[in-house]
Amino acid sequence: MEHLARALAPRSRIYHLMAEGMSFKITVTLRASRVEKWIRAIKRDFLDAAPIKCVGLDCEFTDPREGNQSAAVLQLSVATENLVFQICWADEVPQLLKDFLQDKTIRFCGAAIDKDVEMLSPYGIDVDSTFSPAL
Template sequence: MLHLVRDLARRTRVYCIKPEGMEAAFKVTVTLRARMVEKWIRRVKRDFLNAATTKCLGLDCEFTDPRKKKAGEEQRAAVLQLSVASEMLVFKMIHADIKVPQVLTNFLEDGNIRFCGAAIDNTLKKLRLESIHITSAYDLQKVVPNPTTKTTPSLYDLANHTIGTNLEQKKKYGHKKKMDVTAQEKEEELIFRWANYPLS
């Protein structure tokens, strides 16, 4: 992992990650700033979506800790993750200067863009609490033919079948003992642990 930028004034960090065994590197923008979200959206529209016949993005969301909520309080969207091609945005909504910028709302509600994820019904529900209504969402585990004998295929199963890879899902825990974590997993864990830590 290469740390490209850390701008304290803008409270944004940009990382370049090159997974082992893959030729392409991924650019991950982690931010609290609505302005950086807007810049990311403009860039991916210009570089990837405008010319695409099928406009498609990956969508995921992390939520507030259900153990820390007050009585009667709903679990909320805390971190929004969007990805297209080699670009990924990690927007820490819970600590953001503007929790849901209008440009982001318009982007997510654009019916011409397909937002894809796995088991995303809960993500859609939590985003509705923030007044975001995604109309063009696809749960890949439901719409892609199941290439396995499992009831619900994992994203690894779908990726391996669709793009012909042989990726293996790493399990950090097994048989009640913590397993060794590869260097790549440690890098990813650091990024996402940082993504859930408030910037100062």
């Protein structure tokens, strides 16, 4: 039997999802450079001209049974653009991401966002302007 080498999974993928008549673009990545590209594009295309700047933020966490829990995935959403940054496997956490999340002119929104912000702090990320709606 011949052994076939498998190609490594790509470090970034872009998906286009059509749901209920709407189109979403989802960028999934481990690469800091792809995160920087996403931030520059959404700032240019959506946030720079917006009178009210709002970005959805969510984190998924590592398994608490395996030791200290931390953020594994950071998810950001603006309009139809979504970023899924697999932060715990990333090559690095870009300074542009840290600066973006500290921008006081942008409101970062999410359910139970305080826990998400707490889990991002070990990566040197501080989120200064958050909003969590009362449920």
